[in-house]
Amino acid sequence: MITLTNGSWGAKISEMGAELKSLANLATGQEHIWNGDPAWWNGSAPVLFPVIGGLKDGAYSFEGKQYKLPSHGFARGASSASPARGPIPPSSHLCPARRPVKTIPLIFL
Numbered sequence: 001m002i003t004l005t006n007g008s009w010g011a012k013i014s015e016m017g018a019e020l021k022s023l024a025n026l027a028t029g030q031e032h033i034w035n036g037d038p039a040w041w042n043g044s045a046p047v048l049f050p051v052i053g054g055l056k057d058g059a060y061s062f063e064g065k066q067y068k069l070p071s072h073g074f075a076r077g078a079s080s081a082s083p084a085r086g087p088i089p090p091s092s093h094l095c096p097a098r099r100p101v102k103t104i105p106l107i108f109l
Helices: none
Strands: 002-005 009-013 020-025 059-062 065-068
Antiparallel strands (some): 009 020
C-alpha cells in the first residue's frame, strides 16, 4: 500500500491496479472513498483500462485478429510499477511492456 500525505489530506493507493483505497481529511478524519464493504462491493476506486464495462461476447477484433478482454479491461488486476521514494511525489503506472499481449496488442502510453 502506498501512503501519501500533504498535511491536509491522506491517501492510500493499492499497488495492485493503482486503486485509490482511501482519501481522508486529516483534520476531521472524514473518509471520502467507499470502504469496500464486501457485503456490497469490495472495490473502492478501480482504474478501468482500456475499457469500461464489457465487450460484446467479451472480445474485439483488431487487424483481422480477435482478442478477448475481461470486463473493465486488465488494469485493475495489474501490478503497477513501484513508485520512486524521495522528494518528488510518487506516481504509479502500468508498464506497456508488461501488458497482456493476448489481451491488447497495442502499446499504450
